[in-house]
Amino acid sequence: MTSYQLGILVILSFNIIAAYAVYLPLAAGQLNLGIAGFMAIGAYAAAYLTNEFDWSVAFAIPTGGLLAGLIALIVAVPVLRTHGIYLALATFALGQLIAAVFLNVEAVGAAAGYPVSTYVGAPWVIAAAVVIVLVVFLISRTRFALYLTAVKSDVVVADLLGLNVRGLQVAGFTIGAVIAGIGGGFYAHHFSFVEAQHFSVLLSVYTALYVLLGGTQTVWGPLVGAAFFTLLPELLRTSSQWRYAAFAALIILIMAARPQGLVTANLFHRFRRRAGDAS
Amino acid sequence: MLAQQIVNGSMLGSIYVLVAVAFTIAIGILNFLNFSIPGLFMLGGMVSWAMLAAGWHWSAAIITALCAAAAVALLVERLSYRLMAEGDPEIPLVSSLGFLVLLENLVLIRFGSDQQSFPALIPDFNIRAAGLVIGGAQLVSLLVAVALVAGLSVFLKATSTGRRIRAIAESRETATVLGVNVSRLIPQVFVFSAVFTAMGGILFAMNYQQASPFMGEVVGFKGVAAMIIGGMGSIWGAILGGMIIGLAEVLSIHFLGANMVNITVYGLLLVILIIRPQGLLGASLTREKL
Numbered sequence: 001m002t003s004y005q006l007g008i009l010v011i012l013s014f015n016i017i018a019a020y021a022v023y024l025p026l027a028a029g030q031l032n033l034g035i036a037g038f039m040a041i042g043a044y045a046a047a048y049l050t051n052e053f054d055w056s057v058a059f060a061i062p063t064g065g066l067l068a069g070l071i072a073l074i075v076a077v078p079v080l081r082t083h084g085i086y087l088a089l090a091t092f093a094l095g096q097l098i099a100a101v102f103l104n105v106e107a108v109g110a111a112a113g114y115p116v117s118t119y120v121g122a123p124w125v126i127a128a129a130v131v132i133v134l135v136v137f138l139i140s141r142t143r144f145a146l147y148l149t150a151v152k153s154d155v156v157v158a159d160l161l162g163l164n165v166r167g168l169q170v171a172g173f174t175i176g177a178v179i180a181g182i183g184g185g186f187y188a189h190h191f192s193f194v195e196a197q198h199f200s201v202l203l204s205v206y207t208a209l210y211v212l213l214g215g216t217q218t219v220w221g222p223l224v225g226a227a228f229f230t231l232l233p234e235l236l237r238t239s240s241q242w243r244y245a246a247f248a249a250l251i252i253l254i255m256a257a258r259p260q261g262l263v264t265a266n267l268f269h270r271f272r273r274r275a276g277d278a279s
Numbered sequence: 280m281l282a283q284q285i286v287n288g289s290m291l292g293s294i295y296v297l298v299a300v301a302f303t304i305a306i307g308i309l310n311f312l313n314f315s316i317p318g319l320f321m322l323g324g325m326v327s328w329a330m331l332a333a334g335w336h337w338s339a340a341i342i343t344a345l346c347a348a349a350a351v352a353l354l355v356e357r358l359s360y361r362l363m364a365e366g367d368p369e370i371p372l373v374s375s376l377g378f379l380v381l382l383e384n385l386v387l388i389r390f391g392s393d394q395q396s397f398p399a400l401i402p403d404f405n406i407r408a409a410g411l412v413i414g415g416a417q418l419v420s421l422l423v424a425v426a427l428v429a430g431l432s433v434f435l436k437a438t439s440t441g442r443r444i445r446a447i448a449e450s451r452e453t454a455t456v457l458g459v460n461v462s463r464l465i466p467q468v469f470v471f472s473a474v475f476t477a478m479g480g481i482l483f484a485m486n487y488q489q490a491s492p493f494m495g496e497v498v499g500f501k502g503v504a505a506m507i508i509g510g511m512g513s514i515w516g517a518i519l520g521g522m523i524i525g526l527a528e529v530l531s532i533h534f535l536g537a538n539m540v541n542i543t544v545y546g547l548l549l550v551i552l553i554i555r556p557q558g559l560l561g562a563s564l565t566r567e568k569l
């Protein structure tokens with residue numbers, strides 16, 4: 001494998017991690033437009049622990065993830081009082097705010113950025129993405145995922161059926177933030193540098209794009225969306241100037257053709273039925 | 280000195296007002312968070328700049344820019360909004376964001392990523408009153424913004440088209456039953472929204488005498504913030520929110536330094552959302568899907 005291909009694979013891994021961080025709250029019907037903020041918390045926290053306290057990466061990155069989750073838990077309670085579009089925009093504001101705060105903290109280099117001394121190689125990043133995908137797939141087999149879907153489909157009915165709607169929403173939001181924080185920690189240690197400017201609102205919004213383009217009905221959607229978003233611009237590389245324009249035009253056309261995303265639950269039913277016919 | 284900052288803040292605020300009104304029309308009437316709006320803002324600035332650079336008269340340049348934005352808005356309506364009536368409510372958001380990326384990159388391909396210097400359209404006159412300096416461009420943008428928003432408000436209140444539009448905002452089904460031609464009115468709403476945004480872009484370029492392919496993002500997202508603070512769907516809320524954001528930005532630069540702007544603006548937004556999710560002037564929350 002050339003280093004170029006490896007580089008793409010690493011970026012794909014980061015995008016997949018981020019996509020699942022957005023997917024989990026979205027599975028409960030909450031669009032988190034501030035995922036970059038939670039990545040920033042994980043990245044800075046993990047980097048600070050390895051840099052200043054000589055923590056091993058194996059502890060620092062999960063700690064960063066947990067810290068992102070903790071902050072998500074604290075803010076989830078007031079933020080999840082808002083619904084729908086208000087919630088999406090509250091998380092949007094939160095993401096902007098977190099990035100702006102890190103931009104001003106001198107202890108982690110403020111606007112100049114924060115170099116990270118420990119390095120984590122590409123295989124570990126890819127392994128982390130694989131583990132996260134497996135974990136989310138496992139979660140999708142549990143009743144918890146079913147409850148999340150119930151909350152997404154109809155909050156009132158879910159409530160009437162006795163589900164703890166608020167608790168499920170907070171859980172989806174928090175687990176998503178933990179995944180984002182872990183992704184951020186790997187990001188900091190792989191690229192050996194963090195700067196607040198990287199965790200911009202566009203990063204959050206693009207990640208939400210992967211998930212929505214891939215489809216939110218099944219657990220495959222984010223994977224397909226992230227892969228599509230990462231690999232397609234590379235395939236279009238031959239016309240470097242036009243590739244993002246062509247790419248954006250494709251997004252518009254794909255969404256027009258498949259408003260539910262690339263991978264839908266229906267698609268799976270069709271596949272299964274066909275497989276059933278064949279046997 | 281503080282009074283001077285307040286003058287500058289209201290000028291900046293008036294641009295946010297235009298963008299916030301564009302967002303608020305899209306949300307209030309169409310229930311559509313239209314992320315192509317920052318792109319239309321940029322298109323206003325860049326197209327008018329390109330026409331001026333080509334030697335056109337300023338009025339022709341501005342009209343061309345507004346028409347270009349309106350044309351793109353109609354495309355967004357066609358390709359993002361109309362096709363997605365049945366899909367998840369998040370979908371038009373994604374697709375309209377595609378338009379933002381597309382517009383930015385098309386302009387980038389055509390003109391490059393440099394900051395372009397926008398000619399001073401308004402002869403450099405300053406009004407001095409009680410130690411305050413009010414720039415000509417500042418005054419003009421404030422007046423244009425006020426005139427546009429007031430015009431829109433009167434239009435929605437007093438004309439029959441305006442009443443029909445408000446009927447759609449109230450309930451699309453009822454409006455259809457009552458004989459409102461929804462599919463003809465909605466493109467008009469998109470055009471309104473585009474003209475407001477593009478005018479904001481032109482005024483922004485005029486005030487700061489610069490335009491770039493990325494000028495829409497920062498201002499556009501502050502426009503969203505302004506809309507939420509004021510209350511989604513409320514035009515007066517958008518005005519209030521735009522002014523608050525403009526003043527908060529200028530005052531936090533003045534007192535706290537340039538790095539604190541985002542903390543102040545988005546912190547304010549978050550606090551308001553938590554205390555009063557419907558915004559300062561918004562109606563009480565209806566449970567929307569998105």
